[in-house]
Amino acid sequence: MLARLLIALCLALSAGPALAVQPDEVLADPALEARARTISAELRCLVCQNQSIDDSNAPLARDLRVLVRERLSAGASDSEVLSFVVERYGEFVLLKPRFALHTLLLWLVPPLALIAGGLVLWRKRALPAGAAAELSEAEKERLKKLVADD
Amino acid sequence: MIAEIGHFALLLALALALLQSVAPIWGARRGDAALMGLARPLAGGQFLFIAAAFAMLIALYVRSDYSVANVWQNSHADKPLLYKISGTWGNHEGSMLLWVMILAFFGSLVALFGSNLPVRLRAIVLAVQAWVASAFLVFILATSNPFLRLDPAPGEGQGLNPILQDFALAIHPPLLYAGYVGFSVAFAFAIAALIEGRVDAAWARWVRPWTLLAWAFLTAGIAMGSWWAYYELGWGGWWFWDPVENASFMPWIAGTALLHSAIVMEKREALKIWTILLAILTFSLSLLGTFLVRSGVLTSVHAFATDPARGVFILVLLMLFVGGALSLFAWRAPLLRQGGLFAPVSREGALVINNLFLTTAALTVFVGTLYPLALEALTGQKISVGAPFFNMTFGPLMIPLLALVPFGPMLAWKRGDFLGVAQRLFAVAFAALAVAALFAWLRWGGPVLAPFGIGLAAWVMLGALFELAWRVGAGRAPLGQVVRRLGGLPRSAYGTMLAHFGLGVVVLGIVSVSAWRTEVITVMKPGDSVAVAGRTVTFEGVVPEQGPNYTQTAGVFTAREGDRTVAVLKSAKRVYTVRKQPTTEAGIRSFLSGDLYVVLGDDAEGGAYTVRIYDNPFVTMIWWGAVIMMIGAIFSLSDRRLRVGAPRRAAPAAARVQPAE
Numbered sequence: 136m137l138a139r140l141l142i143a144l145c146l147a148l149s150a151g152p153a154l155a156v157q158p159d160e161v162l163a164d165p166a167l168e169a170r171a172r173t174i175s176a177e178l179r180c181l182v183c184q185n186q187s188i189d190d191s192n193a194p195l196a197r198d199l200r201v202l203v204r205e206r207l208s209a210g211a212s213d214s215e216v217l218s219f220v221v222e223r224y225g226e227f228v229l230l231k232p233r234f235a236l237h238t239l240l241l242w243l244v245p246p247l248a249l250i251a252g253g254l255v256l257w258r259k260r261a262l263p264a265g266a267a268a269e270l271s272e273a274e275k276e277r278l279k280k281l282v283a284d285d
Numbered sequence: 286m287i288a289e290i291g292h293f294a295l296l297l298a299l300a301l302a303l304l305q306s307v308a309p310i311w312g313a314r315r316g317d318a319a320l321m322g323l324a325r326p327l328a329g330g331q332f333l334f335i336a337a338a339f340a341m342l343i344a345l346y347v348r349s350d351y352s353v354a355n356v357w358q359n360s361h362a363d364k365p366l367l368y369k370i371s372g373t374w375g376n377h378e379g380s381m382l383l384w385v386m387i388l389a390f391f392g393s394l395v396a397l398f399g400s401n402l403p404v405r406l407r408a409i410v411l412a413v414q415a416w417v418a419s420a421f422l423v424f425i426l427a428t429s430n431p432f433l434r435l436d437p438a439p440g441e442g443q444g445l446n447p448i449l450q451d452f453a454l455a456i457h458p459p460l461l462y463a464g465y466v467g468f469s470v471a472f473a474f475a476i477a478a479l480i481e482g483r484v485d486a487a488w489a490r491w492v493r494p495w496t497l498l499a500w501a502f503l504t505a506g507i508a509m510g511s512w513w514a515y516y517e518l519g520w521g522g523w524w525f526w527d528p529v530e531n532a533s534f535m536p537w538i539a540g541t542a543l544l545h546s547a548i549v550m551e552k553r554e555a556l557k558i559w560t561i562l563l564a565i566l567t568f569s570l571s572l573l574g575t576f577l578v579r580s581g582v583l584t585s586v587h588a589f590a591t592d593p594a595r596g597v598f599i600l601v602l603l604m605l606f607v608g609g610a611l612s613l614f615a616w617r618a619p620l621l622r623q624g625g626l627f628a629p630v631s632r633e634g635a636l637v638i639n640n641l642f643l644t645t646a647a648l649t650v651f652v653g654t655l656y657p658l659a660l661e662a663l664t665g666q667k668i669s670v671g672a673p674f675f676n677m678t679f680g681p682l683m684i685p686l687l688a689l690v691p692f693g694p695m696l697a698w699k700r701g702d703f704l705g706v707a708q709r710l711f712a713v714a715f716a717a718l719a720v721a722a723l724f725a726w727l728r729w730g731g732p733v734l735a736p737f738g739i740g741l742a743a744w745v746m747l748g749a750l751f752e753l754a755w756r757v758g759a760g761r762a763p764l765g766q767v768v769r770r771l772g773g774l775p776r777s778a779y780g781t782m783l784a785h786f787g788l789g790v791v792v793l794g795i796v797s798v799s800a801w802r803t804e805v806i807t808v809m810k811p812g813d814s815v816a817v818a819g820r821t822v823t824f825e826g827v828v829p830e831q832g833p834n835y836t837q838t839a840g841v842f843t844a845r846e847g848d849r850t851v852a853v854l855k856s857a858k859r860v861y862t863v864r865k866q867p868t869t870e871a872g873i874r875s876f877l878s879g880d881l882y883v884v885l886g887d888d889a890e891g892g893a894y895t896v897r898i899y900d901n902p903f904v905t906m907i908w909w910g911a912v913i914m915m916i917g918a919i920f921s922l923s924d925r926r927l928r929v930g931a932p933r934r935a936a937p938a939a940a941r942v943q944p945a946e
Contacts, residue, residue: 155520156806157806157895158806158808158895161806176672179669179671185525185527185528185671190520226667226668227668228669229668230669231671231674231677232668232669232670232674237664237666241653241656241670242678245645245652245678248644248645248648249641249645253641256638
């Protein structure tokens with residue numbers, strides 16, 4: 136709730152309640168525009184609280200959106216555009232951090248947890264299933280005796 | 286005077302809570318029935334005093350008493366009465382008071398409805414509830430007292446943030462807190478079980494209704510927040526993976542896992558230790574959420590460092606409760622005996638897989654939310670973790686989980702027949718594929734994976750319906766018998782069906798709106814028309830309007846299908862008079878196929894306006910799905926065995942420790 140408030144405040148403090156992408160920013164080529172939107176959703180509005188530049192109407196977000204579109208129109212690839220923006224504004228601008236030494240745990244914890252959990256279950260699995268299905272040596276002896284007594 | 290009464294009531298509540306923290310547990314140790322018996326009246330009294338304090342605060346807001354700092358900062362005489370009342374919890378101090386009041390409310394409910402619990406267990410559970418209540422009451426009185434006076438009293442209040450003056454947001458915090466705090470009961474039961482060193486199927490049966498209740502509230506609270514964001518923030522987003530949202534989502538995921546593992550414990554006496562751990566973790570995540578939201582640590586690590594009084598206080602409480610609970614767990618859990626063996630392919634096995642994925646999902650959200658904070662605190666490096674990260678990590682975890690949902694309830698306990706179930710579900714899979722194909726055909730040209738997502742949603746929904754039909758033998762038995770069996774099914778069977786069906790509905794909404802949303806951003810003069818997803822939307826013009834405490838410019842739009850007018854929408858740019866803060870009110874019309882969503886933007890030259898129009902296919906399914914899930918929880922909650930099943934087991938235990946009576 137608080138952050139939504141801040142989002143709202145961010146909207147309020149910038150140029151009024153108008154929103155994000157303006158009609159004059161939109162590129163004529165729909166394919167290029169679609170790429171611009173995808174990239175924009177991955178870039179953080181630096182003066183906002185957890186908002187992408189695609190969602191924000193802060194002036195700085197607008198500058199960045201225009202910048203992204205300029206680079207795309209100049210023929211840059213998606214990753215080139217992202218690198219360009221990171222060079223200028225730092226890694227903080229990326230909403231999806233790059234895989235590097237300092238983000239190692241961030242990226243690896245979820246898959247490792249799943250694998251580790253799976254392994255623990257796999258090891259535990261044999262135990263109850265086996266215990267339920269097979270008789271111990273002592274039990275086999277007793278069974279043999281019982282059958283023999285019959 | 287009212288403020289002083291409120292303040293005094295809080296102090297008395299703290300006194301009762303402290304007594305409740307000590308006396309029952311002392312009684313439990315010494316086997317003193319009188320001391321243990323104190324827990325119930327104390328829990329009731331504690332709730333009454335906190336409720337009285339809360340009522341006093343509401344009274345101060347209704348009377349607009351600006352001699353109280355909290356009222357002055359957050360209210361204004363011109364505000365409609367509803368928002369004067371909701372303003373009570375629209376700020377830090379008031380919302381903490383609400384938090385602790387709900388905690389005491391749950392405590393008093395346990396006292397009231399806990400006649401079937403063994404006396405020792407009930408005494409310890411209520412004492413643990415009181416530990417949490419005491420800690421937070423001290424927090425409120427020491428750092429966040431809402432009853433502080435101003436001298437001299439200012440003439441007029443500063444007004445409530447306009448964005449909070451909204452019906453959904455008025456009831457969002459109470460629902461959310463009821464969910465958050467409701468998990469404290471499961472936590473208290475877990476601690477009590479560890480202290481007792483004994484836990485059995487009856488324990489799971491006692492914990493289950495409380496967990497269900499909390500889960501239903503949390504589901505409602507999260508859905509309400511998401512719906513509010515959708516219509517209020519003006520760009521139709523419904524989930525942002527914002528840290529504050531994650532703070533409420535983590536306990537929800539863990540709570541969902543807890544609901545499922547408690548079933549295994551109740552039916553088969555297995556997964557005991559794991560269920561206890563989950564109960565502790567779920568409430569710990571609730572506490573963590575409270576810390577994240579209330580300490581200001583999210584705004585920035587530095588804001589936290591400059592005004593650390595509240596943040597550090599909650600952090601200490603967090604470490605005390607989480608650390609204490611986990612230490613107790615490490616020490617006592619080995620005492621608990623495991624029961625119920627089962628094969629990997631079985632109902633238990635399916636529920637374990639459910640827990641594996643849900644726990645990993647909760648961990649993913651946890652790491653994503655806290656990693657930037659931890660990294661900055663440790664190395665000073667600043668990174669952002671936002672929606673693209675969570676979509677990439679959380680999404681893939683959900684796909685196998687959803688695919689397995691229809692299998693779970695169909696598998697037998699102990700040892701299931703996977704191939705047999707797969708065979709039975711063949712028709713469901715075929716139907717789901719048909720739905721996917723239908724969507725691929727209707728929405729040709731969208732994202733390639735989207736029809737598969739729809740197929741997955743259909744698989745979950747149809748699977749839920751099929752499971753119920755299969756249970757009553759529909760198609761195999763005569764109709765009369767099927768109907769009779771439907772009537773005879775336990776309500777929890779309907780609960781499972783509804784909750785899983787609702788989950789499918791949510792997925793349907795999420796996939797559709799993510800894949801096939803249409804957006805038109807354009808400049809329109811009055812009289813201009815634009816085509817949006819099969820409809821023509823005409824901008825009719827703007828009218829100035831005057832509300833109770835705001836003025837607005839409302840844009841009027843008509844939507845037509847062919848020649849027929851299907852909707853008249855109004856979107857407004859609103860300015861609240863007190864805080865001079867502008868907000869946007871979107872114009873929304875829900876159709877069966879989805880929402881038409883219109884937002885009036887800035888004015889351009891010559892009477893033209895920037896206009897954004899969206900077609901959000903099936904978006905309302907996200908919230909309807911949540912409503913269905915919640916109804917499922919209520920069905921389960923009303924199940925006969927939760928109401929009458931437990932006392933029979935409890936009676937002898939209760940008799941043993943009460944010889945004095």
